[in-house]
Amino acid sequence: MPFDKLQLALAxxxxxxxxxxxxxxxxxxxxxxxxxxxQIVMAEMQQLGYDAIWTDELGNVMGQINGGAGATVLLxxxxxxxxxxxxxxxxxxxxxxxxxxxxxxGRGSVDMKGPLACMIYAASLLKDVGLLPGNILMTVxxxxxxGGVGTSYLASRVNAAAAICGxxxxxxxxxxxxxxxxxLVTFKGKSAHASVPHLAVNPHYDAAxxxxxxxxIQLAHDLTLGSSTVTPTLYKTDQVSANVSPSEVYITLxxxxxxxxxxxxxxxxxxxLADSCLAExxxxxxxHVAVTEREFTTYTNQKVRPSAVFPSxxxxxxxxxxxxxxxxxxxxxxxxxGVTIWNFATDGGHLMAAGIPTIGFGxxxxxxxxxxxxxxxxxxxxxxxxxxxxxxxxxxxx
Numbered sequence: 001m002p003f004d005k006l007q008l009a010l011a012x013x014x015x016x017x018x019x020x021x022x023x024x025x026x027x028x029x030x031x032x033x034x035x036x037x038x039q040i041v042m043a044e045m046q047q048l049g050y051d052a053i054w055t056d057e058l059g060n061v062m063g064q065i066n067g068g069a070g071a072t073v074l075l076x077x078x079x080x081x082x083x084x085x086x087x088x089x090x091x092x093x094x095x096x097x098x099x100x101x102x103x104x105x106g107r108g109s110v111d112m113k114g115p116l117a118c119m120i121y122a123a124s125l126l127k128d129v130g131l132l133p134g135n136i137l138m139t140v141x142x143x144x145x146x147g148g149v150g151t152s153y154l155a156s157r158v159n160a161a162a163a164i165c166g167x168x169x170x171x172x173x174x175x176x177x178x179x180x181x182x183x184l185v186t187f188k189g190k191s192a193h194a195s196v197p198h199l200a201v202n203p204h205y206d207a208a209x210x211x212x213x214x215x216x217i218q219l220a221h222d223l224t225l226g227s228s229t230v231t232p233t234l235y236k237t238d239q240v241s242a243n244v245s246p247s248e249v250y251i252t253l254x255x256x257x258x259x260x261x262x263x264x265x266x267x268x269x270x271x272x273l274a275d276s277c278l279a280e281x282x283x284x285x286x287x288h289v290a291v292t293e294r295e296f297t298t299y300t301n302q303k304v305r306p307s308a309v310f311p312s313x314x315x316x317x318x319x320x321x322x323x324x325x326x327x328x329x330x331x332x333x334x335x336x337x338g339v340t341i342w343n344f345a346t347d348g349g350h351l352m353a354a355g356i357p358t359i360g361f362g363x364x365x366x367x368x369x370x371x372x373x374x375x376x377x378x379x380x381x382x383x384x385x386x387x388x389x390x391x392x393x394x395x396x397x398x
Contacts, residue, residue: 002131003332006386009128010121017121017385018104018378020044022097024079024113025106031080031143034059035299037113038079041120041140048124050138056157059300060150061140065123070134071161073392074356075123076151076347077116078144081108082370089372103375110364114376115166115384116140118363122388131389134161134396142298144347147182147308149296151347155354162321162395164388165348166362168369168376169340171384173329174360175322177342178225179312179349181263182292183253183270185210189285191239191247200245206285207235207249210277214253217273222258224314225341229256230270252292256345259312263291311349313358314341320398321357328394329361332387342366361391 010017020040029037038061045053045063052064061079084094084107092098094107104114123136137160141150167174187207192200211232219228234252239245255266271289278287292308315322322339330336342360351358363384364376 002129003386003390005129006125006389009125010382010385013121013125014382017117017381020121021104021109021114021117021381024117025097025104025109026095028095029080029108030083031146032297033299034079034142038140038299041079044120045138048121049127050124056154057300058150058153058298058302058304059142060154062154063120063138065127065132065136067132067134067136070396072135072137072159073395074137074139074158074160074163074351075119075166075388075392076139076141076163076351077112077119077166078141078150078347079113079116080143080145081111081113082145085372091373094372099378102378104378105375107374109376110168110366110374111369112167112362112364114364114381115168115362118381118385119164119166119388122385122392125385125389126392131393133393136392141347143296146296147306148310148347148350149304149306151350152306155350155356160356162398163348163351163356163358164391164395165346165351165358165360166388167342167346167348167360168362168364168366169342169360170365171333171361171363171380171387172337173326173339174342175339176225176259176314177312177345177349178228178256178258180310180345181255181257181266182308183255183267184290184292185251185253185270185274186288187249187285188287189247192245194243194245197245201284202245203249203285204246206278206281206283206287207251209281210274211251213273213277217269220258220261222260222314225258225312228258228261230254257312259314261312263307263309267291310345311353313349313352315352315357315359319357321395322359324394324398325359325361325391328390329387332390333383359391361387
C-alpha cells in the first residue's frame with residue numbers, strides 16, 4: 001500500500017479540508033433543508049477534479065472519479081443534521097465551526113459532516129497520486145436523520161462492488177448494527193363526554209394494559225448484535241379537549257431489530273400481543289399495528305412517504321471485504337482496534353439491503369453525536385482521510 005504517497009498528497013490539502021469542513025458545519029442543514037450544503041459539496045467536488053457531479057430528483061448529490069476497469073467502490077455520507085436544541089448548553093455556537101485545542105465544534109461535526117468531508121477528499125487523493133484501479137462513487141444523501149430517505153432511494157439505482165458507510169466510529173472498523181423499525185399501535189374505542197364515561201369505550205385503559213404487557217413480548221437475539229429491544233416513545237390521542245374521552249389512542253414504539261428479524265415479523269408479534277390484551281380484558285375496542293409512514297418534502301420539493309425502517313445488517317466475519325479492510329487498517333494505523341458493531345442504525349443497512357457489501361468506518365466519537373458537546377478531532381480526521389483512500393484500494397482488490 002502506498003501510504004506515504006497518500007500522506008504527502010493529504011498534507012498539501014489539509015488546510016483546504018479543514019476549511020471545507022468548517023463551511024459545512026457553519027451551514028445549517030436540517031432534514032429537508034440541505035440545498036445550501038448540497039451546493040457547497042458540489043462546488044468542492046468540482047474544485048477537487050471529480051469527473052462527474054450530479055443530483056437526483058430527491059437532491060442526493062453524487063460525484064464520480066473515473067478509474068480503470070476494476071470494481072466500483074461507493075462512499076456514503078449524509079449531509080443533513082439534527083436540530084441543535086437549546087443554545088444555552090453549547091460551549092461554542094452550534095453552527096460556528098470553531099476550532100479549539102485541535103477539535104472542530106458544532107452540530108454535524110461528528111454526525112457527519114466531518115467524516116463526509118474526509119471521504120470527499122480521500123477520493124481526490126487517489127486521483128492525485130494516480131491510484132485508480134476502478135471508479136469511485138461518492139454518494140451524499142439527504143434526510144438520513146429521518147429514516148435514510150436519500151440512501152434508500154439511491155441504493156437500488158447505483159452499481160458498486162462494495163461500499164463504505166462513513167458514520168463516526170472512532171476510526172474503528174464496523175461490520176453492522178441493529179436496525180430500527182418504528183411502529184404505530186392504534187387503539188380505537190368510542191368517544192363520549194367525560195361526564196358519562198359509561199357511554200364510552202375509552203382506549204386509554206386498553207393502551208395502558210398493553211404497555212404493562214409489552215415487556216413480556218418475545219425478542220429475537222443474535223450472538224453479535226445482542227437482543228432486539230422495544231421502547232414506547234410517543235403517546236397521543238385524537239382529542240385536544242380535556243373533558244372528552246378519546247376515540248383513538250396512538251402509541252409509537254421504537255423497535256431495534258437484529259439482522260434476521262423482519263419488519264413483518266415484528267408487526268405480527270406486536271399485533272398478537274395487542275389482540276391478546278383486548279381478549280383478556282374483554283374490551284370492545286379494536287387495535288391495529290403498522291410500520292409508521294410519514295410524508296416528507298425534500299429540498300427539491302419532492303414529496304416522499306417512506307416506511308420508518310432502517311434495515312439491520314451484519315457483514316459476515318469471514319467476508320473477504322472485511323478481512324481486507326481490517327488488514328489495511330492495521331498496516332496503516334499501526335494498531336489493531338479489531339472489528340465491532342455500531343449501537344445505532346445507519347445508511348449502511350440500506351446499502352446492504354440493496355446487495356452492496358458494506359463496511360463502516362469514520363472519524364469522530366459517535367457518543368458525542370446529537371449532543372451539545374459535538375466536536376471532532378482534526379488529527380483523527382486526517383488519519384481517517386488517508387484510511388478511506390487506503391480502504392477504497394483494499395475493497396477494489398476484492
